[in-house]
Amino acid sequence: MAISKIGRNATNTGITDSSDATAITIDGSERVVFSNTNRPQFHLAFSNNDNSNVGTANGTLYKITYTQAITNVGTCVADAGGGTYHTFTAPIAGLYLFYTSHYTSNYTSDQTKISAYLIVDDDSGDNFSLQSWSAGHETTLSASTTHSIYLTAGQTVASFMSMLDANATSNTFQIYRNKNLSYFGGILIG
Secondary structure (H helix, E strand, O other), X not given: OEOOOOOOXXXXXXXXXXXXXXXXXXOOOOOEEOOOOOOOEEEEEOOOOEEEEEEEOEOOOEEOOEOEEEEEXXXXXOOOOOOOEOEEEOXXXXXXXXXXXXXXXXXXXXXXXXXXXXXXXXXXXXXXXXXXXXXXXXXXXXXXXXXXXXXOOOOEEEEEEEEEEOOOOOOEEEEEEOOOOOEEEEEEOO
16 A cells, blocks of 8 residues: 555655555644554563672673563564563664663672663664763662664664772672663654
């Protein structure tokens, strides 16, 4: 089915639909309408309620692997093996809203910062996406970030974290694996 016009004054957009699926619906007021039953979205978390070693507190980035896919509409997050999940793959091009939060406990230092990262295509160089640092002076630390990112179909986003302890860069730190405190998700918004 060819789409012949979008909007009141458009006559030929060059957009064609070669599938039998509805990708975008435009209502009478010319607003894009998404159906939550087919809009790509996901939410990853942990089924555990414990601490798990992540790595050393020297600022190294670590990709977080989650044990539970709470929401996975559009199968945009594949099982990484053994019921674990870590990477979102955009099924279609568009603007996505991503969020992640990391919580750590049982770590004591007055010179510590923890970070949450959203990284596109596993590239922490110039294309490296969006980070948030949080300073810690207690035994619990958390960092979270929320960003919109335009992706083409097939591009990936993953959640990473790091900790930097100026006093002890060889110390090991842990993530608190609790579905309410440590998670990663996203949804197509446009």
